[in-house]
Amino acid sequence: MADYIGSIDQGTTSTRFMIFDHGGNEVARHQLEHEQVMPKAGWVEHDPTEIWERTTSVIQTALRRAKLEASDLAALGITNQRETTVVWNRKTGRPYYNAIVWQDTRTDRIASALERDGHGDTIRHKAGLPPATYFAGGKIKWILENVDGVREAAEAGDAIFGTTDSWVLWNLTGGPRGGVHVTDVTNASRTMLMDLETLDWDDELLAIFDIPRQMLPEIKPSSSPEPYGHTLENGPFGGEVPITGILGDQQAATVGQVCFEPGEAKNTYGTGNFMLLNTGTEIVRSKAGLLTTPAYKFGDEPCVYALEGSIAVTGSAVQWLRDQLGIISGAAQSESLAKQVEDNGGVYFVPAFSGLFAPYWRSDARGAIVGLSRYNTNAHLARATLESICYQSRDVAEAMAKDSGVELEVLKVDGGVTANELCMQIQSDVLGVPVSRPVVAETTALGAAYAAGLAVGFWANTDELRENWNESKRWEPSWDETRREEGYAMWKKAVTRTLDWVDVD
Ligand code: ADP
Numbered sequence: 036m037a038d039y040i041g042s043i044d045q046g047t048t049s050t051r052f053m054i055f056d057h058g059g060n061e062v063a064r065h066q067l068e069h070e071q072v073m074p075k076a077g078w079v080e081h082d083p084t085e086i087w088e089r090t091t092s093v094i095q096t097a098l099r100r101a102k103l104e105a106s107d108l109a110a111l112g113i114t115n116q117r118e119t120t121v122v123w124n125r126k127t128g129r130p131y132y133n134a135i136v137w138q139d140t141r142t143d144r145i146a147s148a149l150e151r152d153g154h155g156d157t158i159r160h161k162a163g164l165p166p167a168t169y170f171a172g173g174k175i176k177w178i179l180e181n182v183d184g185v186r187e188a189a190e191a192g193d194a195i196f197g198t199t200d201s202w203v204l205w206n207l208t209g210g211p212r213g214g215v216h217v218t219d220v221t222n223a224s225r226t227m228l229m230d231l232e233t234l235d236w237d238d239e240l241l242a243i244f245d246i247p248r249q250m251l252p253e254i255k256p257s258s259s260p261e262p263y264g265h266t267l268e269n270g271p272f273g274g275e276v277p278i279t280g281i282l283g284d285q286q287a288a289t290v291g292q293v294c295f296e297p298g299e300a301k302n303t304y305g306t307g308n309f310m311l312l313n314t315g316t317e318i319v320r321s322k323a324g325l326l327t328t329p330a331y332k333f334g335d336e337p338c339v340y341a342l343e344g345s346i347a348v349t350g351s352a353v354q355w356l357r358d359q360l361g362i363i364s365g366a367a368q369s370e371s372l373a374k375q376v377e378d379n380g381g382v383y384f385v386p387a388f389s390g391l392f393a394p395y396w397r398s399d400a401r402g403a404i405v406g407l408s409r410y411n412t413n414a415h416l417a418r419a420t421l422e423s424i425c426y427q428s429r430d431v432a433e434a435m436a437k438d439s440g441v442e443l444e445v446l447k448v449d450g451g452v453t454a455n456e457l458c459m460q461i462q463s464d465v466l467g468v469p470v471s472r473p474v475v476a477e478t479t480a481l482g483a484a485y486a487a488g489l490a491v492g493f494w495a496n497t498d499e500l501r502e503n504w505n506e507s508k509r510w511e512p513s514w515d516e517t518r519r520e521e522g523y524a525m526w527k528k529a530v531t532r533t534l535d536w537v538d539v540d
Pocket of ligand 1: 046048049304306307351354368450455
């Protein structure tokens with residue numbers, strides 16, 4: 036068998052291609068950003084054609100630099116920004132509209148109408164999701180209703196939908212000449228159109244959204260011994276590689292962090308934060324404001340589910356300090372500035388820039404900085420920003436404990452913000468549990484590689500993957516219980532000050 040596994044990570048801000056060896060070590064990578072198109076306040080789009088071009092370049096450059104070719108890869112996995120919606124013509128390969136990104140809030144009226152018309156409970160029960168702008172169903176509906184000719188083309192079977200995993204895979208397998216139109220359970224589950232129990236598109240949900248079934252991809256396992264398709268001689272790989280793994284990015288990170296047992300959780304700190312707790316083959320329906328979602332489905336084995344706490348703004352609050360306030364010149368400086376003070380000086384910052392996601396799901400919230408006095412400085416604000424990342428994660432951790440009855444013993448972390456040592460120390464202090472970061476920080480790309488490699492026997496089983504996981508650093512709690520609980524009580528009070536701020540009807 037070939038020595039390596041390839042992994043495409045089609046993310047929100049960039050696309051990367053990585054190659055891993057049997058030990059889960061990185062052998063090569065290349066990464067390119069794509070444009071964030073923001074035509075109006077609250078609208079966020081990507082150009083799907085640019086994403087496909089970036090994907091082909093990162094593959095070609097990484098292979099060339101590593102002096103590897105298609106025959107060196109035993110399989111290929113794909114992971115992707117979830118929910119971001121592409122609708123394209125299967126005969127021409129041309130998108131009908133830019134991809135509507137997960138952060139885009141243009142479908143707020145569609146989402147509130149779902150609740151008003153009494154569909155909220157059906158969607159929560161069947162799909163495991165609260166009606167929200169975040170998910171793909173409303174975005175597909177918006178394109179069907181607002182872009183000329185799409186509904187007719189969809190009825191005729193010419194206009195097809197996919198998240199960016201499907202878009203990339205369809206193009207890799209031939210595009211208009213035989214492209215394979217599939218997705219996996221984790222991506223399909225983020226549309227509000229898939230039934231968590233049957234793992235298939237649901238007619239009642241399709242009817243609520245008025246979406247023709249024929250435009251949707253076929254739903255496959257996340258790791259598939261029977262390849263979804265193969266890359267082509269005349270494509271970016273210059274040869275045939277079986278494509279055998281697909282996972283949405285947060286589920287991929289869960290696999291990359293080897294959270295294979297019920298009760299194991301990971302928290303990824305990027306633009307936003309996403310904590311996933313493995314709940315095994317049981318579907319746990321949240322009462323505390325979390326999402327219920329497939330974590331992965333490997334081949335014929337039963338689907339493994341997770342509870343998920345999605346937080347919209349964490350690392351992007353640090354970007355806001357840099358780009359909008361200009362009080363730091365780079366993200367890393369948030370650490371040195373915050374270190375100038377011992378504590379937050381009474382300041383709490385709730386970065387509810389686009390409302391609050393889990394566990395609150397309040398689109399009427401907006402950001403607030405509270406507790407200011409004449410004494411406070413930029414350093415307190417920097418510290419309050421790092422604390423906001425940690426307190427939001429505590430909100431989600433509390434919800435997980437409520438829903439699952441499982442108390443966290445250690446939190447496995449990854450993502451860009453985990454480079455911030457102070458932030459990770461505060462996280463441990465705020466939660467009162469150790470925080471642990473692995474050696475391989477690219478858990479998302481690694482998880483997709485694992486899914487692809489398991490399918491072809493490159494890795495025999497998940498025990499072998501566990502052996503690849505090594506800790507690089509651990510932070511232990513240093514606050515006493517009084518400080519922890521007083522701080523958290525003040526945070527909760529600060530959150531109440533952000534609610535009911537804008538009128539969403
Ligand atoms: P994504 O995959 O969502 O693009 P990444 O995992 O690449 O995110 O992380 C990028 C985020 O991490 C940015 O929002 C940035 O502000 C934040 N970040 C990066 N380095 C640091 C740091 N040292 N301290 C705090 N935040 C950081």
